Amino acid sequence: MSGQIFGQVIISGLLLGGVYALISIGLTLIFGVIRIVNFAHGEFLMLSMYITFWSFHYWGWDPYFSLAFVTLALFVFGLAAHRSIIQPLLGAPPFMQIFATFGLSIALQGAALFFWKADYRTVQTSYSTSTMNLGPIILSWPRVIAFVVALGITLLLFWFFKHTYVGKAIRAVSQDRDAAQLMGIDIGRVYLITFGLGAACAGMAGALLMPSYYAFPMVGTNFVLAAFVIVVLGGMGNVTGAFIGALIIGVVEAVSGVLIAPQLKEAVYFAIFLLVLLLKPSGLFGIAGAEEVGLK
Amino acid sequence: MFLELRKVTKNFGGLAAVRQVDLEICEGEMVGLIGPNGAGKTTIFNLISGMYRPDSGEVVFRGTNLLGRKAHQVCREGIGRTFQLAKPFGKLNVVENVMIGSFCRIKDADQAREHALRILETVGLHHRREALAGSLVAAERKRLELAKALATQPKLLLLDEVMAGLNPAEIAQVLTLIRRINQMGITLLIIEHVMGAIMKLSQRVVVVHHGEKIAEGTPGEVASDQRVIEAYLGEEYLLA
Amino acid sequence: MTGALARLARALCGDSRRYLGLAAIVVLCLLPLVVRNPFYAHILIMMFFYASLGLAWNIIGGFAGQLSFGHAAFFGVGAYTSSILSVKLGVSPWLALFAAGGMAAATAAAVSYPCFRLRGPFFALSTIAVAEVLRILAIYFKEFTEGSVGILIPFKPGIANLMFRSKVPYAYFALLLMAAVFAVSWLIEHSRLGYSLLALREDEDAAEALGVNATECKLIAAVLSGFFTGLTGCFSAQYVLFIEPFTEFSLDLSIMISLTAMIGGLGTSVGPILGAFLLTPLQELLRAWLGGQQQGLHLFIYGTVLVVCVILLPNGLITWLSRRLLSLLRHLPAAAAE
Numbered sequence: 001m002s003g004q005i006f007g008q009v010i011i012s013g014l015l016l017g018g019v020y021a022l023i024s025i026g027l028t029l030i031f032g033v034i035r036i037v038n039f040a041h042g043e044f045l046m047l048s049m050y051i052t053f054w055s056f057h058y059w060g061w062d063p064y065f066s067l068a069f070v071t072l073a074l075f076v077f078g079l080a081a082h083r084s085i086i087q088p089l090l091g092a093p094p095f096m097q098i099f100a101t102f103g104l105s106i107a108l109q110g111a112a113l114f115f116w117k118a119d120y121r122t123v124q125t126s127y128s129t130s131t132m133n134l135g136p137i138i139l140s141w142p143r144v145i146a147f148v149v150a151l152g153i154t155l156l157l158f159w160f161f162k163h164t165y166v167g168k169a170i171r172a173v174s175q176d177r178d179a180a181q182l183m184g185i186d187i188g189r190v191y192l193i194t195f196g197l198g199a200a201c202a203g204m205a206g207a208l209l210m211p212s213y214y215a216f217p218m219v220g221t222n223f224v225l226a227a228f229v230i231v232v233l234g235g236m237g238n239v240t241g242a243f244i245g246a247l248i249i250g251v252v253e254a255v256s257g258v259l260i261a262p263q264l265k266e267a268v269y270f271a272i273f274l275l276v277l278l279l280k281p282s283g284l285f286g287i288a289g290a291e292e293v294g295l296k
Numbered sequence: 297m298f299l300e301l302r303k304v305t306k307n308f309g310g311l312a313a314v315r316q317v318d319l320e321i322c323e324g325e326m327v328g329l330i331g332p333n334g335a336g337k338t339t340i341f342n343l344i345s346g347m348y349r350p351d352s353g354e355v356v357f358r359g360t361n362l363l364g365r366k367a368h369q370v371c372r373e374g375i376g377r378t379f380q381l382a383k384p385f386g387k388l389n390v391v392e393n394v395m396i397g398s399f400c401r402i403k404d405a406d407q408a409r410e411h412a413l414r415i416l417e418t419v420g421l422h423h424r425r426e427a428l429a430g431s432l433v434a435a436e437r438k439r440l441e442l443a444k445a446l447a448t449q450p451k452l453l454l455l456d457e458v459m460a461g462l463n464p465a466e467i468a469q470v471l472t473l474i475r476r477i478n479q480m481g482i483t484l485l486i487i488e489h490v491m492g493a494i495m496k497l498s499q500r501v502v503v504v505h506h507g508e509k510i511a512e513g514t515p516g517e518v519a520s521d522q523r524v525i526e527a528y529l530g531e532e533y534l535l536a
Numbered sequence: 537m538t539g540a541l542a543r544l545a546r547a548l549c550g551d552s553r554r555y556l557g558l559a560a561i562v563v564l565c566l567l568p569l570v571v572r573n574p575f576y577a578h579i580l581i582m583m584f585f586y587a588s589l590g591l592a593w594n595i596i597g598g599f600a601g602q603l604s605f606g607h608a609a610f611f612g613v614g615a616y617t618s619s620i621l622s623v624k625l626g627v628s629p630w631l632a633l634f635a636a637g638g639m640a641a642a643t644a645a646a647v648s649y650p651c652f653r654l655r656g657p658f659f660a661l662s663t664i665a666v667a668e669v670l671r672i673l674a675i676y677f678k679e680f681t682e683g684s685v686g687i688l689i690p691f692k693p694g695i696a697n698l699m700f701r702s703k704v705p706y707a708y709f710a711l712l713l714m715a716a717v718f719a720v721s722w723l724i725e726h727s728r729l730g731y732s733l734l735a736l737r738e739d740e741d742a743a744e745a746l747g748v749n750a751t752e753c754k755l756i757a758a759v760l761s762g763f764f765t766g767l768t769g770c771f772s773a774q775y776v777l778f779i780e781p782f783t784e785f786s787l788d789l790s791i792m793i794s795l796t797a798m799i800g801g802l803g804t805s806v807g808p809i810l811g812a813f814l815l816t817p818l819q820e821l822l823r824a825w826l827g828g829q830q831q832g833l834h835l836f837i838y839g840t841v842l843v844v845c846v847i848l849l850p851n852g853l854i855t856w857l858s859r860r861l862l863s864l865l866r867h868l869p870a871a872a873a874e
Contacts, residue, residue: 036657037657037660037661085843085847088847089846089847092846094656094657095603095656095660095794095798096798096846098603098605098657098660099791099794099795099798099842099846100842100843100846100847102791102842103838103839103840103841103842103843103846104839104843105839106788106835106836106838106839106842107835107836107838107839107840107842107843108839109832109835109839110832110833110834110835110836110837110838110839111832111836112832113832113835114832114833114835114836115832217832221787225664225665225668228661228664229665232658232661261676263672263675263676264672264676266668266672267668267669267672267673267676270665270668270669270672271669273661273662273665274651274662274665274666274669277651277654277658277661277662277665278650278651278654281654281658345745347741347744347745366744366749367741367744367745368744368745368746368747368748368749368750369749371744371745371746371747372747376745376746377745379741379742379745383739383741383742384742385734385735385738385739385742385743386738387734387738388731388734388735388738392731395731396731396732396735396743396746396748397746397747399728399731399732399746399747399748400746400747400748401747403728404728405726405727405728405731408728408731444742444746445745445746447746448746448747
């Protein structure tokens with residue numbers, strides 16, 4: 001494979017990874033702090049894509065313009081979902097939570113299908129198909145923007161976790177729930193905010209994806225499984241890990257699509273997923289023992 | 297030599313929890329294992345019972361080297377143990393809990409049940425046989441732990457703080473029970489903090505501190521050993 | 537003779553549970569003959585079908601507490617094994633049936649052995665990954681599986697071909713399958729294996745300290761679970777006469793399977809049957825009434841019901857029901873005092 005094609009593939013992979021990163025960061029937050037597997041995470045993405053679409057359709061809002069609105073909307077939706085579904089089940093065994101989030105996922109897909117039908121929805125803007133050249137490599141503008149924004153958000157989140165009280169509280173809870181509680185941190189509120197934050201990340205990802213992708217009710221499932229792979233790879237609850245893991249998976253997907261076979265590219269990252277689970281369940285950056293579910 | 301630990305060492309991320317410990321127990325003995333909190337006593341139990349693998353050294357039981365044996369295999373070999381923090385199978389009732397132990401040697405469910413009921417009579421829990429294990433009070437939980445381990449028909453029984461949290465009457469009852477178990481032919485290695493009890497019970501006592509064996513001997517010898525007193529009370533309290 | 541009969545009658549009537557159970561069995565055996573409407577007959581078959589799957593899943597999910605959300609993997613392996621053998625290699629479907637079970641059992645063993653050490657959601661995720669990988673492989677290896685196009689099973693009715701014109705034999709076959717898995721499940725529940733699995737589920741360390749070989753027990757459970765799931769996969773292929781990767785290995789199927797056990801009550805033999813009998817008509821009727829035009833509505837209702845059920849009945853229907861039923865049973869006539 002020529003250097004140029006190789007470079008092209010790697011870069012596309014990285015760009016894809018950028019968007020994966022946002023989705024995964026949201027998931028790893030929920031997974032790492034509240035310790036639940038949020039199967040409805042893909043549907044948060046789906047919802048934000050539709051909101052972006054409809055605000056473009058009715059109000060002419062450019063997807064990047066509605067970014068803030070969509071993020072807020074999903075944040076609120078996340079809060080609502082947490083209050084009504086997750087919170088009552090916090091003490092329940094993990095599989096109950098899995099069933100509940102799965103039920104939410106199906107319900108949301110059903111609602112989307114019912115209200116908006118199965119047609120693919122796209123947003124066509126002036127820059128949807130425009131590209132830029134990085135030497136011999138061609139990059140699509142929307143993907144570059146998505147990558148840059150995702151990177152920016154990730155850095156913002158780092159700052160948030162390091163320097164704000166809420167951020168530090170969240171980190172504390174993810175490390176040791178009981179100790180955090182003894183320190184006076186309101187666990188319930190931390191959970192609530194974290195879930196909202198996770199949903200918001202998925203929301204951002206959706207808005208960023210719209211210019212270069214298409215929305216349909218089942219779009220979430222395409223991304224959520226990859227997100228789980230990334231979260232495990234990067235280490236549960238680890239935002240850096242999710243970002244780097246996302247880039248790795250993005251590149252792996254792109255490269256295996258070319259090197260092996262396009263139909264098998266998902267199989268490759270699932271295989272990686274299984275390997276990680278079996279060899280180092282705490283992930284690349286996770287703390288060993290973090291794979292023990294239940295609260296530390 | 298019934299049970300032998302030869303220079304057993306276990307590290308946890310750079311911290312030596314158990315360091316070069318030698319231990320010998322003869323058949324039929326009742327040996328006490330004491331030491332301040334965090335001395336490594338439960339770790340030693342975990343190393344004997346197969347929950348942990350020693351980083352170096354050997355555990356030899358009745359001539360068989362237990363290296364690499366998993367916990368269930370060690371149990372089959374004839375070593376039973378209780379856990380410091382009792383681990384009842386909460387959703388099963390008391391007799392079913394003990395049956396799990398009985399199943400170690402008995403294949404048939406009905407026979408296992410009969411065996412479990414007999415064990416429950418021995419430990420004095422027969423009247424609570426149908427109760428859900430999760431509903432037992434602390435003293436009963438300890439007896440259940442004991443019953444479960446007994447049901448596996450062990451030759452050596454490791455008891456981890458079975459008297460913690462019991463009032464004096466309950467302690468006296470447990471003492472009688474333990475003596476009866478020993479008379480049944482079971483060798484005992486007992487971790488205990490209730491000093492009066494362990495000194496009364498044991499023929500021999502081993503003292504562990506910071507993962508090392510610091511003293512060994514009869515209860516009288518150990519109680520007057522300077523190092524032991526220091527370990528428990530700290531140097532500032534050492535009487536001149 | 538009459539003395540023995542009298543004793544049997546007294547034994548049966550002495551416990552209201554026993555004669556109710558017997559009555560239920562009789563009713564079940566007669567239902568396939570009585571229900572003639574093809575639509576309702578289909579629902580009946582689906583009820584037995586999901587009950588079998590739920591019971592099989594329950595062996596590792598309920599008893600062992602290892603919650604698999606990828607059982608479709610074994611289902612698909614079973615469906616594809618039997619279909620490839622019978623359609624492409626001309627093997628008798630009855631032999632292919634057992635081959636399907638065997639292959640699925642082997643897959644279950646291969647998957648479970650490394651994955652069982654994962655706890656909770658990590659195990660669940662690994663099972664999902666396995667099912668997905670198999671689905672992708674089924675699409676990819678076109679020479680064997682016809683890829684996304686799927687395998688069409690030619691309709692040649694006759695008992696030798698395990699295909700029938702009428703739904704009645706299918707219903708009896710499904711009933712037989714369900715009975716077989718139920719029997720195995722019941723035997724496990726009351727045996728050393730069952731108790732060991734329950735103990736492992738509660739506290740693996742404590743169980744191992746008592747001599748329970750965790751790996752061996754879970755592996756046996758996995759093999760049994762996989763075997764019967766594979767058999768059911770083969771049945772499905774012979775009933776629907778068409779298989780393709782998306783449906784055979786679908787996540788929705790995996791979830792539905794685990795749902796029947798969860799709603800019915802994990803770890804009990806009767807639970808999955810109850811769950812299947814409740815969920816299947818709901819799903820089929822919803823799909824029939826709403827599926828066509830209001831496509832998403834049945835999904836929405838299904839998802840909402842699921843969420844509501846989980847929040848309201850975390851222990852499953854059977855615990856809630858059994859308390860009601862037990863008090864009801866005490867009021868029923870019994871010939872002899874217990």
